Amino acid sequence: MDPYLGEGTDLTRDGDSWELEGTLSRFFLLSTSAASISLASSGSGRGRWPDALVAVWHKTMKQRRIPAKAKAFTLIEAMVAITMIAMMSTVVMLGTGTVIDSADDALHRTIATGLAEQLMDEVMGTKYSEDISVPLLSTLSASISEQDGVDRSAYNDIDDFNFAGTGYAANGPVDPWGIAIGQGNGAGGLRNADFRVPTGFFDDWRQEIEVYYLRQNASGVWERTPSVNGIYTSSNQTLFRGVEVRILKQRLNGTWETLAQMSQVHAYVPPPS
Secondary structure, eight states: OBTTTBTTOOOOEETTEESSTTOOOSSEEEEOSSOEEEEOOOSSSOOOOOHHHHHHHHHHHHHTOOOSSOOOOOHHHHHHHHHHHHHHHHHHHHHHHHHHHHHHHHHHHHHHHHHHHHHHHHHHTSBSSSSTTOOOOSBOOOOHHHHTSSSSTTOOBGGGGGTTTTOEEEESOBOTTSOBTTTBOSSSSBOOGGGSOOTTTTTTEEEEEEEEEEEEOTTSOEEEOOOBTTBOOGGGOOSEEEEEEEEEEEOTTSOEEEEEEEEEEEEOOOOOO
8 A cells, every 4th residue: 555645556557557547657757946856667566656756646636636516507597697687787777777867857957047046137137117217017028129139138127028928938048148058158249169068958948037016915925916918907016026937948748847946026116206
């Protein structure tokens, strides 16, 4: 018995083959850090390998040992795993799409709020009425010459923004000079091309302005006074005007969604006598 390989292991040579399958040839050169061991065998008979060589061989065979039973997925397990991954991927993609839509909606509403505030400042920065000594009018609208303009640059009092008594509206928001929002320089011209909003970004947006009289009802709540085709009777004319601005965006189905809405009250203060 070989002390390294265990009982029953025989290194004898029979003819031209070795009885231990997979053993190294007897003509073998082993190099170590200390010296080179040369092994040669001739003829037949029993022989013993040097202890150092047998130890190296034994260690190598241990490292190459293959488990008796290899572990692996069965076909059914693999199919179940693929199905589960596909289902989870669908859920993840749906969730990602919802997050993206929510982020876009939040961005659009933030932009719309800024546009509404800007539009409200423009309206509230004008006079209460064209003739400050005549605050009560039967119709809140721009004059004929102001209506003929292509922009709002001539609007100088609140009722002008009610346009022809039915409110002002512009598909594709524009500034007071009629230039698309994000394209103008704030003085009637165009800004540098590198700083303009991408063309078409606001094509499906809309800005609206409405001006009307307000009064308090019996409960003390402010409400708009009624009119007939934009014409107010003397009893429905008050010294308070409501201004409402809205920014809308068109949905894919053609309907309009209000992204921002803002209202303010403008009260008449008589000029000092």
